[in-house]
Each structure stands twice: as C-alpha cells, then as structure tokens.
Amino acid sequence: MSPAAVRPATGAEALGGTQSLPLAPLASRDRTLAPVAEEGLPRRDVRHFSLVGVIWDDPDTVLHGRVQVRTRAAGTDTWSLWQDLETHNDDAADPGTAERTSGRVHGATAPLWVGDSDGVEVRVRAEADRRTEDTARGSRTATTTGPLPTGLRLELVDPGESAPEAARQDGAAGAPQRAVAPGSAPYSAPRSAPRSAPTADPTEVLAAMDASAANADLADFGATEIPALDRQQTEQELFALRAGELTGQQRVKPYIGPRPRIVTRHGWGADEGLRERTFVYTKKVKAAFVHHTASGNGYSCTQAASLIRGIYRYHVKSMGWRDIGYNFLVDKCGNIYEGRAGGVAKPVLGAHTLGFNSNSMGIAVLGSFGSKKPPAAATRAVAQLAAWKLGLHGANPKGKTYLKSGGGNRYPKGKKVRLNVISGHRDGFATECPGRQLYRKLGSTRTTAARLQGR
Incomplete structure (x- = not known):
C-alpha cells in the first residue's frame, strides 16, 4: 500500500x-x-x-x-x-x-x-548469553x-493537534505579553486547531478546570503560562503562600530564586480527559531528581508541546499511569513546562524515581544525553526551576537531605538514604538516567540554583 x-x-x-x-x-x-x-x-x-x-x-x-x-x-x-x-x-x-x-x-x-x-x-x-565450557576435548x-x-x-x-486558542495567539499583535525568564526562548504553542469546547466531554471540562484551579494563586484561571517574577515579587508570593508557616528568620531573609516562567498544562494542550481526576500530594519537596526523557534529540522547540503530549499519552494510555510521571519538563531552548497536574507550587506526588517519589519532584529534560551535551539553556532552566521550587519548601540546592526509600533496585524499602538535594535519577535507582553528560552538569546546577536563592 x-x-x-x-x-x-x-x-x-x-x-x-x-x-x-x-x-x-x-x-x-x-x-x-x-x-x-x-x-x-x-x-x-x-x-x-x-x-x-x-x-x-x-x-x-x-x-x-x-x-x-x-x-x-x-x-x-x-x-x-x-x-x-x-x-x-x-x-x-x-x-x-x-x-x-x-x-x-x-x-x-x-x-x-x-x-x-x-x-x-x-x-x-x-x-x-555466551558461556564457555571446558571439556576433555577442549573449550567450547x-x-x-x-x-x-x-x-x-x-x-x-x-500526540494530536489540540492546542488552546489563547496559546496559539500568544505573541500576536494585540495579545498580552508575558515576561520571559532569562535564558529562556519565547514559547509558541503549535499553530493547530483547538479542541472545540461545545463538543468536549463534560468530565474532561471539569478536569481541565481542576488543573487550572490548582494554580489559582499564581495565574489567572485558564492561563497558558505562569509568568516570571522578579526576586521581590517572588518573596512576597512566598509569604502569601506560606502565611503562618515561615520562621522569623525566613521572613527576614527567605532563600528562594525568582519564579521562572512556566507553560501550564493548558499551554501545552494537555487532554485532561486522559488522566485520573484526583490529585495526590506528599508533605513537602525536600529533593529534586533530574531526568532525561531518552526520547531522542530530533525535535525542535516548536515541537516540544507535541512531544510532551505524546509522552503524556504514552505514560497514561500505554504504561497505565494516572498522569504524566514528571512534575516538570524542560526543552532544549530552556522553556519550562508543568507536568503532573495538581499545582506547580504544591508537593504533587509524581512517578519519576521508583522508591523516592514521596517528598521530591522530578524534572525531565526533553532529549537523550548519554553522549550529547545538554544545551546551556536547558541546564540553566533546571537551576532556575529548582531554585524557586526548592525555595518554596526551604531546601538548599547545595545541601543534603534524607529520604526514606519506598523500595527499588538500589535501596531496600524503609532505608533512610542521604542524597543531594538536587540529585540525578541514578542516585536513587540503578539506571543510566539522566545520561552521563547531563549528570555531569548537576554540580554546576546546584551552585547556580543556590546563588539564585541568595546563598
């Protein structure tokens, strides 16, 4: 044919x-x-x-x-x-x-x-599996x-062509312009037909409303992105989000990086009807695990939203998970994307590091970095994201923390493991992820994130 x-x-x-x-x-x-x-x-x-x-x-x-x-x-x-x-x-x-x-x-x-x-x-x-045996007649x-x-x-x-109308028009004449975090390339959602609201399934509509409402403290309802903030704005937001929880010292000198720009699930065109409706949270975010998606480097940044929609559908429909596994994703141009639904500022339970998903977050860089070096824009974005999100929970990017293993191939269930606050996937599980070249960048990522927090 x-x-x-x-x-x-x-x-x-x-x-x-x-x-x-x-x-x-x-x-x-x-x-x-x-x-x-x-x-x-x-x-x-x-x-x-x-x-x-x-x-x-x-x-x-x-x-x-x-x-x-x-x-x-x-x-x-x-x-x-x-x-x-x-x-x-x-x-x-x-x-x-x-x-x-x-x-x-x-x-x-x-x-x-x-x-x-x-x-x-x-x-x-x-x-x-080749095995050599010695016999009276010699080896074989x-x-x-x-x-x-x-x-x-x-x-x-x-991955479909579902992209919200607002995202498709972002950057057009007369459209509101958002601040872009340093080191990030402007995001443009795919120019394709949006899902038709009148024909959308009611369950999907409610799920989309829930996903957007989870970020209500950070952006307008239905926003395609959460805009970047400067340091002063971020500190004010921290006080508002953590009212009554911060110590006196934190109120005087909060260690938190400026909030970077984050493309929402609505912005990358998530079909909210695929995932489970409810959100699951852990107590806090004590550590960030860095991953690569191992999906190859043959995408352009204008295709990143499609790639994420594809990974999302693969995780849910093919692998059987409740939602995309990662809490955040980063493309080669340094754009940051909301992953698993539940609110970017909240401790959403992910499915990224078997045994260590509780009290952590997973950040996946789109691509494969075993032999290829990650772009500087991507590693910079990982540092910016970590500086902000870890700062919301009082974690030092250059520090160490303890997480209890839920069971895996590196640590048995129940073992308390001392890890870097910013770790690679391979630190919690025997794997090559996040690829040798990306893993080598984690030291400088910790340093940059700590500096962005003012440490």
Whole structure:
C-alpha cells in the first residue's frame, strides 16, 4: 500500500490517539548461530504518529535485549535508519501505591520521538548469553538467550493537534505579553486547531478546570503560562503562600530564586480527559531528581508541546499511569513546562524515581544525553526551576537531605538514604538516567540554583 493510500485521520483522531500493535516471532536472520528469541513487526503502513515505544505485560519484568525501529516520514517513500529505544525505562510509581497496583501498569521502553510518520518496522532481539565450557576435548562456547517479556506490543502515539486558542495567539499583535525568564526562548504553542469546547466531554471540562484551579494563586484561571517574577515579587508570593508557616528568620531573609516562567498544562494542550481526576500530594519537596526523557534529540522547540503530549499519552494510555510521571519538563531552548497536574507550587506526588517519589519532584529534560551535551539553556532552566521550587519548601540546592526509600533496585524499602538535594535519577535507582553528560552538569546546577536563592 502506498503512503497516499493510508486512511486519513478522522476528526476524533486529530485530537490524538494510540495504535497498539502486537509483535510476533521473527525468524533468525543468521542461521549460523543458535536460535535467538526475536519478535517484531514487518514494514507496514499505519495512521500518522510521531512517538513510538514498546510495552509488555509485567512492569517488573526487565527486557534484556535490543529494541530497534525504523519509520517512514509521512507522505514520502523515505525510511529512517534503524534507531534504538532505551529498554530500561526506570521512571515509575512507588511500589505498593494505588498507581503501581492498579492492574493497568505495563513494562515499557522509553518512548522515541520520530516526527510525523506513517510507516513503521520494529524488531526486538533478546540478549545473547555466551558461556564457555571446558571439556576433555577442549573449550567450547554455548550461546543461549533468556525469554523476551510476554505481551510485547508496539505503541504508535499521535500526540494530536489540540492546542488552546489563547496559546496559539500568544505573541500576536494585540495579545498580552508575558515576561520571559532569562535564558529562556519565547514559547509558541503549535499553530493547530483547538479542541472545540461545545463538543468536549463534560468530565474532561471539569478536569481541565481542576488543573487550572490548582494554580489559582499564581495565574489567572485558564492561563497558558505562569509568568516570571522578579526576586521581590517572588518573596512576597512566598509569604502569601506560606502565611503562618515561615520562621522569623525566613521572613527576614527567605532563600528562594525568582519564579521562572512556566507553560501550564493548558499551554501545552494537555487532554485532561486522559488522566485520573484526583490529585495526590506528599508533605513537602525536600529533593529534586533530574531526568532525561531518552526520547531522542530530533525535535525542535516548536515541537516540544507535541512531544510532551505524546509522552503524556504514552505514560497514561500505554504504561497505565494516572498522569504524566514528571512534575516538570524542560526543552532544549530552556522553556519550562508543568507536568503532573495538581499545582506547580504544591508537593504533587509524581512517578519519576521508583522508591523516592514521596517528598521530591522530578524534572525531565526533553532529549537523550548519554553522549550529547545538554544545551546551556536547558541546564540553566533546571537551576532556575529548582531554585524557586526548592525555595518554596526551604531546601538548599547545595545541601543534603534524607529520604526514606519506598523500595527499588538500589535501596531496600524503609532505608533512610542521604542524597543531594538536587540529585540525578541514578542516585536513587540503578539506571543510566539522566545520561552521563547531563549528570555531569548537576554540580554546576546546584551552585547556580543556590546563588539564585541568595546563598
């Protein structure tokens, strides 16, 4: 079937959707080797998508192997090279929580952003385990493989074109202009058709109202962004938000960075009908865990909202979480985005660092930073965000804190762990996240955040 013959999206599909395709066994490509467990999907035409991932039944099963995809750019005959998906996607809700034990949660690779595509091919190959045995006749090598997880499925995510009208017109003549935090590029939501309010589901409308109301102390109802404040304005806001909670010393000298500009969920076009309605909070924010999304670096900053919508849909519809896992996201231009709903100034319980989601927040930089250095604008934005949000809760970005483990592969449940107030994901869980190059920047991030707090 030619690209032109692919069925066009309907009106409902234009708002986003997920194609979930089961994988099937593939014949071994090299018959000189022992059979290797391999599943996949031959080349096929599909509806438009921009984000791809692979999921499986049991969230506690680790996929030991390699997952590769190649995709065809929409409306062309051009296929990409094979691209690897990060198989160890270690962002997760804590063990024993309702989110983790809902029965809807799946194991998953990290999602990969591929841009507008309408063709796909995938292969999942189990990792070969080669063992050498000594016998009376000499040495020999035996090649074996472990089984692949059951229920492998390819998830093709269309992030949709839902963008609020106010965001689409932001920056146009006559539109109100907001302050932009230093180091940030002006945000422009995708120029695409907004969701039609008269046809919106009533539950979704109520959920959208709840998400906006959670930021009522910081921005107008329905705002597409929370504007930046200077230091004096931020200190005044701190006193208002924490009235009756601050010590005398904090009232004289609050250590808090100026509030940076934050694009709201409404601003990046979140479909509030996807997530669970209720919000869940912890007591405070004692630490920030920095992540990368491992979704590749092939996006432009004008595509960041679409990428976030894709990750959101992947987390909720494919992986079975109650909402997007991260509390905040940062793009390569330094724009900051509200993640999990519940209010950017509040201690919202996320699903970002398995075992340490309580009393912490997760900040994910959009991209992959194992070998590629993160842009200076992105690391600057992480420092600005941390200086403000940690300052709301009296935390020193250069300090240490204790968090109790909820259980994970690095620390057992119940263990009190001493961590940097700004830590990498790998500090709480055995993972490569946030990538070696981003992890190397955390020292300077702590220093910058502390300076922004006035320390």
